[in-house]
Amino acid sequence: MRMNTNAAGKPKNTVSQDFLILIVEDDPSIRNLITATLKIHNYAWAKAATAREAIMLSISLKPQLVLLDLGLPDMDGIEVIRNIRSWSNLPIIVISARGSDSDKISALDEGADDYLTKPFSTDELLARIRVTQRRLSSMQDHRTDSNIFINGELTIIFDAAEVLAGSQKIHLTATEYKLLKLLSLNVGKVLTYAMIIKEIWGGNVEMDIVSLRVHMASLRKKLGDSSRQEPFIRTHVGIGYSMTRF
Ligand code: CA
Numbered sequence: 001m002r003m004n005t006n007a008a009g010k011p012k013n014t015v016s017q018d019f020l021i022l023i024v025e026d027d028p029s030i031r032n033l034i035t036a037t038l039k040i041h042n043y044a045w046a047k048a049a050t051a052r053e054a055i056m057l058s059i060s061l062k063p064q065l066v067l068l069d070l071g072l073p074d075m076d077g078i079e080v081i082r083n084i085r086s087w088s089n090l091p092i093i094v095i096s097a098r099g100s101d102s103d104k105i106s107a108l109d110e111g112a113d114d115y116l117t118k119p120f121s122t123d124e125l126l127a128r129i130r131v132t133q134r135r136l137s138s139m140q141d142h143r144t145d146s147n148i149f150i151n152g153e154l155t156i157i158f159d160a161a162e163v164l165a166g167s168q169k170i171h172l173t174a175t176e177y178k179l180l181k182l183l184s185l186n187v188g189k190v191l192t193y194a195m196i197i198k199e200i201w202g203g204n205v206e207m208d209i210v211s212l213r214v215h216m217a218s219l220r221k222k223l224g225d226s227s228r229q230e231p232f233i234r235t236h237v238g239i240g241y242s243m244t245r246f
Contacts, residue, residue, distance in 0.1 A: 019133060020044045022063040024054040024080065025095065026073050030118070034067065037122040043129070051075035055083050058090070065132050066092045067125075068112070070103050078106055085111040091132045095120070101238045105192050108240065113189045134245045135188040149184045152246025154223070154232050156184055165223055165232075175200065176219040183233060188245035190236055216241060 021038060025031040026049045038045045046061055048054040051072045058066060058080075066084065070077035081092055094107040094115040104115045113135075114128055149156040155164040161177055163170040172180065178200050183191065197208045216233070225231035234242050 018044070019065070020046065020061060020063040021129065022054065022057055022061065022066045023047045024049075024051075024066060024072070024077070025069040026050065026071070027069070030069070030095075033122070034125065037125060041126060049073075051077065051080045054080050058084050058088070063090065064136065065129065066090065067095060067116075068092055068107075069095045070100075070107060071097065078103075078110055081107055081110040081112050091136070093128055093132065104239055105194070108190050108192045109194060114242075115190065131188045131245050151184065151187055151232075151243065152230075154184075154246075156181065170222050172219065172222060173215075175215050176222070179215060179219055180223075183241060183243040187243045190240055190242040192240040196240060 021043050023031060023034050023038075023045055025034065025047070031047055031049070035045055035047060046057055046063065048057050049072075051074050054066070054068065054072075057063070066080075068077050068080055072080070077094065081094075084090065084092065091114075092112045094104065094112045095118060096103050096107065096115055097118050104117075107115065113132065116125060116128060147158050149158065153166045156162070158181070163172055163177070163180060179196070182196065182199050193209050193212060197203060197212055200212075201208050216235075220226070220231065220233050223232050225233055230244055230246070232244060234244055236242065
């Protein structure tokens with residue numbers, strides 16, 4: 001029984017404890033680094049060293065987040081994403097070796113939420129975990145009112161197709177609005193060029209990537225992203241875009 005409860009009977013200061021993270025990594029030194037970091041920060045965790053184990057534990061333990069290494073001994077990590085996505089939307093952060101953009105893109109296209117590049121700092125890891133936690137809690141909040149999206153200074157009123165940055169109304173073209181809406185519905189998640197192009201134009205990546213960049217540059221300019229300390233839209237060079245979760 002949990003001792004540390006407030007008057008409402010809800011756990012106090014134990015949010016991290018309720019957040020179970022499944023670490024999938026076959027390299028013991030990286031696995032130990034991650035588990036030590038999570039332990040210090042009070043996260044509950046479980047670990048798997050193979051793809052098969054990862055799939056089994058995802059089903060039996062129902063973690064809130066999976067940290068997934070792509071290079072596993074028995075199967076490609078991509079197969080793990082495919083399997084999990086066939087029955088669940090649980091957040092998956094891929095851990096990938098430096099320089100393998102095509103791996104990251106495949107993982108994101110299969111439904112991974114974000115990626116970390118090896119070697120990564122523990123601060124970076126913790127920041128990504130916090131983003132996922134905020135995203136999960138905002139998804140719960142938005143269930144009550146799906147017409148209004150509020151993220152830091154950004155407000156979108158979907159019914160009216162109205163966008164505000166602070167109190168300033170932003171005038172967007174139809175395509176810019178579609179792009180912003182798509183990113184906001186996936187806030188915190190990295191969307192690849194191919195995913196965005198398929199959603200917006202339904203077309204071919206090579207043909208539309210230039211126009212995507214043009215529309216995105218114009219959208220970011222209107223949102224004043226270049227003068228913000230933390231931009232609304234983040235560019236992932238060679239991969240795609242994500243909306244920052246504030
Ligand atoms: Ca590995």
